[in-house]
Amino acid sequence: MGLRDENGGFVFDSAMLQKQANLPSEFLWPQEDLVEAQEELNEPLIDLGGFKRGDEVETARAAELLSKACSEHGFFQVTNHGIDATIIQAAHNEIDTFFNLPLDKKLSLRKKPGSLNANGYSGAHAHRFQSKLPWKETYTLLHHENDPSNPNIIVDYCKSVMGEDFEHTGWICQRYCNALKELGLLITELLAISLGVDRFHYRNFFEDCVSMMRCNYYPPCQNPGLTFGTGPHCDPNSLTILHQDQVGGLEVFSNNKWKAIRPEPGALVVNIGDTFMALCNGRYKSCLHRAMVNRNLERKTIAFFLSPREDRVVRPPQELFSREEPRKYPDFTWPEFWEFSQKHYRSDVTTIDNFIKWKLSSKPSGTFTSVA
Ligand SMILES: C=C1C[C@]23C[C@H]1CC[C@H]2[C@]1(C)CCC[C@@](C)(C(=O)O)[C@H]1[C@@H]3C(=O)O
Ligand SMILES: O=C(O)CCC(=O)C(=O)O
Numbered sequence: 001m002g003l004r005d006e007n008g009g010f011v012f013d014s015a016m017l018q019k020q021a022n023l024p025s026e027f028l029w030p031q032e033d034l035v036e037a038q039e040e041l042n043e044p045l046i047d048l049g050g051f052k053r054g055d056e057v058e059t060a061r062a063a064e065l066l067s068k069a070c071s072e073h074g075f076f077q078v079t080n081h082g083i084d085a086t087i088i089q090a091a092h093n094e095i096d097t098f099f100n101l102p103l104d105k106k107l108s109l110r111k112k113p114g115s116l117n118a119n120g121y122s123g124a125h126a127h128r129f130q131s132k133l134p135w136k137e138t139y140t141l142l143h144h145e146n147d148p149s150n151p152n153i154i155v156d157y158c159k160s161v162m163g164e165d166f167e168h169t170g171w172i173c174q175r176y177c178n179a180l181k182e183l184g185l186l187i188t189e190l191l192a193i194s195l196g197v198d199r200f201h202y203r204n205f206f207e208d209c210v211s212m213m214r215c216n217y218y219p220p221c222q223n224p225g226l227t228f229g230t231g232p233h234c235d236p237n238s239l240t241i242l243h244q245d246q247v248g249g250l251e252v253f254s255n256n257k258w259k260a261i262r263p264e265p266g267a268l269v270v271n272i273g274d275t276f277m278a279l280c281n282g283r284y285k286s287c288l289h290r291a292m293v294n295r296n297l298e299r300k301t302i303a304f305f306l307s308p309r310e311d312r313v314v315r316p317p318q319e320l321f322s323r324e325e326p327r328k329y330p331d332f333t334w335p336e337f338w339e340f341s342q343k344h345y346r347s348d349v350t351t352i353d354n355f356i357k358w359k360l361s362s363k364p365s366g367t368f369t370s371v372a
C-alpha cells in the first residue's frame with residue numbers, strides 16, 4: 001500500500017518506488033499483455049533533407065518509403081528534420097528540472113481531468129485510473145497558435161501557473177512546440193504527396209491545429225516484466241512526433257508480433273494516429289504500440305501530438321474515396337472523438353470503430369454518404 005492523496009488516489013513517489021523490490025498491485029498488468037518483443041521493427045529512416053531542398057528524386061524516394069511504412073504499420077523515423085539538437089537538449093534539461101521538483105510541488109501542478117488537452121502533471125495517471133497504472137510521470141503542455149492575442153501560450157501558462165521562475169522553461173517549451181508544429185506540417189505535405197492528393201491539402205487542414213507536448217519520465221523499475229511505462233494503445237490524435245532518448249523501450253504491434261523501435265541518435269519517431277487514418281480513408285494505419293520500462297535506467301521521451309482545430313470536420317479528400325473504395329468513417333470532429341476515447345478507458349485498435357458505431361447509432365440522422 002503506497003502513499004494516498006486527499007481523494008484516496010495512488011501517489012506516484014518515483015524516488016521511493018524505484019527502490020522498492022515489490023511492485024504495488026496497482027501497476028500489475030495481465031500476464032497475456034506482457035509478452036516480450038523478440039525482434040525490431042523494420043521502420044524506415046526517412047531523410048527529409050532532399051524533400052526540404054525541393055529535390056524531386058529524393059522527394060519521390062521519401063514518399064515511397066513513407067507510403068510503404070504507413071500502409072504496413074504507420075511508424076517511421078525522420079532525420080535531417082531541421083529541429084536543432086540544441087533545442088531538443090534544452091527541452092530535455094527543462095523537463096529534468098521539472099521532474100526533479102519536490103513531489104508536493106508537482107502534485108500542486110496536477111492535470112485537471114476531463115477537459116480536452118488539459119495542462120499539467122500526472123503521476124502514473126492515478127487521478128484517472130485505479131488499476132493497470134503506467135509506470136511514469138507525465139507533464140503536458142497545450143500548444144496552439146490560433147489566438148493572435150496570445151501567441152506564447154506556453155510561456156504564459158508556465159509563468160502564471162508554475163511561477164515566474166518558470167518563464168525560461170516556458171520559452172524553451174514554446175520554441176520546441178513551434179518548431180515541432182512546423183515539422184508536423186512539413187510531414188503532412190509528404191504524406192499528401194505519398195497519397196497522391198494535393199500537396200497542401202493536409203497542411204491547410206492542420207495550419208491552425210491544436211497540439212500538445214507530453215513529457216514522459218519513466219523511472220527505473222525493479223520488476224520491469226510486470227508492468228508498462230505506457231500500456232498498449234493507439235494514438236487517437238492525428239500525428240505523433242516522438243523524441244526518445246537512447247535507452248529504448250518503444251514497441252509496436254505489427255504482423256501479430258511486438259517489435260522494438262531502436263533509438264536512432266538525432267532521429268524523431270513519427271506515427272499515424274486514428275484521426276489521420278480517418279483523414280486518408282484508412283489507407284494508412286494507426287497501430288498499437290507501448291513503452292516498456294527498464295530495470296536500471298530511467299527513460300525520457302517527449303511526445304508531440306497534433307490534432308485538428310476543434311471545429312474542423314475530419315473527412316478524407318475526394319481523391320481517396322469512390323464507389324470502389326467507399327468512405328470508411330463518417331464526418332466527425334476531434335473533440336467528439338477525444339471525449340469518446342477518454343470514456344473508453346484506453347484507446348486501442350477498436351476505439352475508432354466503436355466511436356463510429358456509437359456516433360451512428362446515437363444520432364439516427366447521422367448516416368453518411370460513403371461515395372463521392
Ligand atoms: C489525446 C491523447 C490521449 C493520450 C495522450 C494523447 C495521445 C495518446 C493517448 C494515450 C497516451 C494513450 C495511452 C493511455 C494514455 C492515458 C496515457 O498513457 O498517457 C493516453 C493519453 C491520455 O489520455 O492522456
Ligand atoms: O514514450 C514512449 O516511448 C511512447 C509514448 C506514447 O506512445 C504516447 O505517449 O502516446
Ligand SMILES: [Fe+2]
Nearest residue numbers: 234235240289
Ligand atoms: Fe502513443
